[in-house]
Amino acid sequence: MPPVRVTETTPRFALHGLSKRYGGVRAIRNADFELMPGEVHAVVGENGAGKSTMIKIIAGADFADTGTLALDGAEVSIRSATEALDMGIATVYQEAQLFGQLTVAENIFLGREVTRSGRIDWAVQNQRVVDLLESFGLPAGFVTRKVEELSAAEQQQVSIAKALSNEARILILDEPSAILTDAEIERLFDAVRRLAASGVSIIYISHRLDELFRIADAVTVMRDGETLGTFDIDQLSVGKLADMMVGGEFAGSTGDRIHEPGDVKLSLDGVSSGGRFHDVSLEVRGGEVVVLYGLVGSGVAEIAAAAYGKAPVTAGHMHLLGRPYSPRSAAEAQRAGLAMLPANRKQEGMFSFQSIAFNTSVGSLDLLRRWGILMDHPREREVADDMIGRLAIKTPGRRQPIASLSGGNAQKVVIGRQLVKSPEVLVLAEPSQGVDIGAKDEIHKLIDQVCADGTAVLVATSDLTEALRIADRLIVIRNGTTFTEYPRGVRDSTVLAAASGALTEDEEAELAERSDDDER
Amino acid sequence: TRNDGGTPTTEPTGGATTSSGGEAPAEFTVAFVPKIQGIPYFEAMNAGGKKAEEVIPGLKWEYQGPTTADPAAQADIVRSMIQKKVDAIIVAPNDPDSLAPILQEAKDAGIKVGTSDTDAPNSVREVFVEQATGDGIGTYTADTLAKAMGEKGTAVIVSCGETAENLNSWIKIEEETFKTKYPEIKLLPTVYAGEDQNKATQMATDLMNANPDLSGIIGQCTTSAPGVAQAVRDAGRIGQVFTVGVGTPQAMLPYLEDGSSSGSILWNVEDLGFLTAWAGAQMIKGEPFQATNQVSDTIKDVEFRDATKELILGPPLVLTKENAGQFDY
């Protein structure tokens, strides 16, 4: 491990002994963090390590349980987002907060419009936006465009511009680059460097480790809610960083599982979907778990959705059970024998105020239909109780609304829905997102079980630990296409480095060698 | 405002137990259900009924109308009247056929049934208290308008509810009169403004604009009569376009005064209310109507037509700017 950095000047912002609990989840245990004037300070860590929670506390969007915050050496308390803004702390959250019907200029200045005798001074306001946009290489014409007319990446840039317009002394960027193209990232970096040069301190969160070496001055590594330390960037490499993030915690197999892969059940052959992903080829056999791993925005989720008929296929072919397969809807995919767990549990999976039984049976109504129209209630109860037992869902009973369950248990219900019909191919997108370690373990065991029954399982995930644990084969997706494939037992830092990009050939070879060593 | 009257005959209340004539109960209730509450016409009828209460011994007058001119709401009220076991129900139906069934129910419950102002000819009503003969009204409006127009030109009728029995019967007579007596007057198709003054004004305005030769408008009911006059006034065409209508005195007075209305016909609405109450009382007492009836000091010689069971208040009252001010409705 490289030496922890030592600094002499007063930090622009510092936090010490920070901890934060969400019910039973200890999102942050004991974090220390110092941000120097004019530096670009990266924060890295696995999903769920506590990065977002920490910046939310700095930005006044959430509050710490313990710990002290200091601005320019003086202790402060930040009680609201507005207070943070007043202190010069501006934030770009992971989720953009924009108004589609308003123009870019209006979005940037909403709530603090430039006015002259009551009227918004468009000339001044727009001029400031033009200058701002120029620094991102965005066309000045954007000023008067409605935000809904912009692409997701452009919207992201507008969010950043909005934060920059605040004349902040501290700028927080939470995964700003996840959905940007290389050229767009380049412009973002230019803006960040310029700001840093003018004395603004920047907190930069990213999973793309490679880019940190081009932009960051210092890196703080987080793991399981703790800060491992802050390091000068020169003393690190992608490999070292990845090693620290996973922290030796071996995330290998769940035991002596030996799957006997059967016939190919699902295959994709040079499949593309508009601008979402391209040239994806893979196959999944009965009785094996194939994991698609990639960073957020790499296209993993979209590939899974295309297999389920929820994203258009514009080129290439798919086959299911040996037959050509081109589903146009989820219903068609289900009839063909494929079921899918959607990635966004709240929006795409849960019928919040309906019961567990409802949520379990809703994906298989054709199975529960009698005489063409009747709902087979006894059978529904049976199925629900069976799922509650089989997936060990912690609940007083099947009549509970799913919204009253914890995240992990709710997720199990939604997974259970996909199992009712015993599909030939099961696609799972982010199966354990936002669930704690215990529930995660159970979900992974469940995947094993399903697989052992001969089902072909395709998992799309951006959670590396998970990918390594469950994969028989692990396919890394980068920039919207299949990048490399690893067998079971591959080293975590190898995969992370591959997915987060820009490994030199030497480095890749070196990592591969090390993972070979580990296996022996 | 609780209902302490209308108790059934078996339990006479108070001291007024001595029955005065025949088998009539000492106290009895006549309920009247207007088309709609809150318009001067029916409120004036209510006032007449209340006067009858003071004059006719034992009579209790009950008045309850819907807030919208809706047959369904009227039926509800009739139903509650049946339940209150009133002794007679007299209705001014919004839609004659719609109320026939509920009137049958009332009769089955032993209640005397009648209509007033508007008839329900296909119902079981035992009497229709009519303001004036349709002939009297229709010929007056047609004649007055024709005279004002100089017996030539184009005219139009702005009516109200499309299904109102009384209005439609008057319209028929007006059309007949124009055709036979004033062949030089061209009558445009009748338009319907509902019970809405503003709509009547707008329609009259549009018709004047679309037909520059239009010189006569009939406002067929108490909401459209002032409405069409207002249209002429706003258009600044008093003296060029003439209107007559069936309107209440207070509402028509300003228009009669400035000439935007050449004449309005009505009847003494309070008297109509009084007559309605009296008719109810007669039915309850089981006293048959005579060919001519003396109802009160002021309401004399009321004709009863046995064939149609129509009780006719008398000749219509022609409102002029001189006499309209004498009425307080």
Next chain:
Amino acid sequence: MTSRKDTRERLHLGRLLLTNRTVLLSFLLVLVVGTFATLSATGVISSGYSFDYLAAALINLVPLTMLALAQLLVIVSGKGGIDLSVGAIVSLAGMLFGFMHGMWGWPLLPAIIATVAFGALCGLLNGVLVAYLGYPPLIVTLATYYAMWSIALVINNQKPINSAPIQELYALSKAVELPLIGQYLPLIPMGVFIFLLPTVLVVWFVMSRTTYGRELYAIGTNDVAASWAGIDTQRVRALAYAGAGAISGLVAVVTVSQFASARPDQGVSGNGMALPAITMAVLGGVAITGGIGTVLGVVLAALLIVWLNAGILLAFQGNEASQLQLFALGAVLIGAALLNGITNRRFSGTK
């Protein structure tokens, strides 16, 4: 002294009353009927608030409840579901029924079936515009409300149809004695048995006993998740509107028979039939945001309002009674909605 358990149970009961619309409505219903019956029995108001009267008032329950159930279907379907056009469909389908049965001499049954089918077609037009073309329901049904209202008026030159066959239909609305136990019960309007009960049963059956009902609740709860679960959300939603239209078609038959004439304005006169129906549905606990609502709640709400209105008509004289009905409806609706808002925030265990 009350034991701790007692207190807990009482708390529980209070909470049930506040959070469960069915319990609240049942409570209000007992309260209203009890109050009026007591006032009536003690002679404070006229003595008419009897079982006979309550039974007779049920004639209003028939169209009101049926249309509220139509609203239940479309509001539960979510995405701003609402149907302002039901009254206009009643008018138009009623005129068609008048033509078929009253003028063209169709026998009753085929005429009824054709009327219901026509109503369903009108509803389907709404449904297709909403579900497949993405129009907001409020807009679509406002437009078809105007259009169908207009067509119903001009189609027979604003004249009602009240030929003999139509007038004879009043028999369908007469109050009847129930067989066997009827002599102990008041006479109940026949429409309750031949129109209302079947509709209630069918809608209840569809909503709670069929897979279609399940799909309907699913799309109303979460349209996106429903489509991920493999439900054809467009078809399900369009059919909900068609169902509402079919019920409106049946209501057309009900009103034509009840008033013994097919009036071109029967569904839109006064305040129209749509607004009271929506009010009844909302009062019955149907969430305007979709996915929540039961047949029982709607029936209870309609019953509450019908018997409340009937009581007000007895208790108050003159014009005041009709005016107070407006007040009572507004107050009950806002009260229930506010209560819901507060209790949901206070008691909801969801995150």
Next chain:
Amino acid sequence: MSADTLARPAQVRHRVLPSAITGQEYILMGVIVLLWVVLALATPGFLEPYSIQSLLWRLAPIGIMAIGMTVIMVTAGIDISIAAILMVCAVTMGKLMTEGGWSFPAAIVASLVMGAVLGAVNGLLISYGRVPAIIITFGTSNLFQFVGLKIFNSQTVNNLPASRGVLGPGPDGRILGVPIAFLIMVVLVALAWIYLRHFAGGRHFYAIGDDQQAASLAGVNVRWRTFLAYVVMGLLVGLAAAITIAGGTSTLDQSVGKGQELMVIAATVIGGTSVMGGRGSVLGAVLGALLVQTVATGVTQLGWPSQLSNLFVGVFIIIAVGADLIRERRRKARL
């Protein structure tokens, strides 16, 4: 986005916002012009001064209320109770003038106050009770009707003073031949247009309708703005009540305002305002109102059954909103 679309700052200064007139409004103007031409050819009197004057006057109350409805719909709300508010305001004015001896202008002030108070009731219940606007205004519609009927006290208000003519369609109510009521509407539309487009507060209405939570995060006082929208609606209804009285007969009855709520909503959505919130313009709403009134006038002037006009209103709603949906879809597809 190619490099040549990079506008120079100078250009930006001129085109400060998306085009001032939306596609929907151009289409509406086209349709209205077309209708006017057809009507001018088909009927002798359509273009006569008085015909136009009375059409413009009729536009005024609907147009004025449509301004308020636009603001409310932009915040993703709706107000079903405006017909009832109109009735209460009208009867208040009527009683004050005939029984209280108030002058017409003083009565207008009272009407505005009454409208604002009733609007505030709606606004309070909606922004603080957190109940959907449609439910609240269904309820208050009944309550306000009750209040109005109580004030009417089962009587009409007779002998309204002739001074009310200044806001009427007649000769008293015109300046240079143009109805004053219409001029007031034009001024209000202009003010509302400027406020909604060029003032921070105006833009905040749009932000609320777009994403209430994000607006709140950005520092917009969502509750206050929502409340304000309904108060403004009430004020405008109060004014519309004055104009309605001015153009009515000297007798006021309780049917005043009936059915206006749906007419105003129709005009507003024809004008391109989305019931889902975040989008809408007062100019469109007034054009929508003009279209609706032109159709009603045209149908009567053509001698067609007047009930047909509602059929056209329905068809226009479907076409107008459909055109909007198609444009929206095209734009999404282009992305």
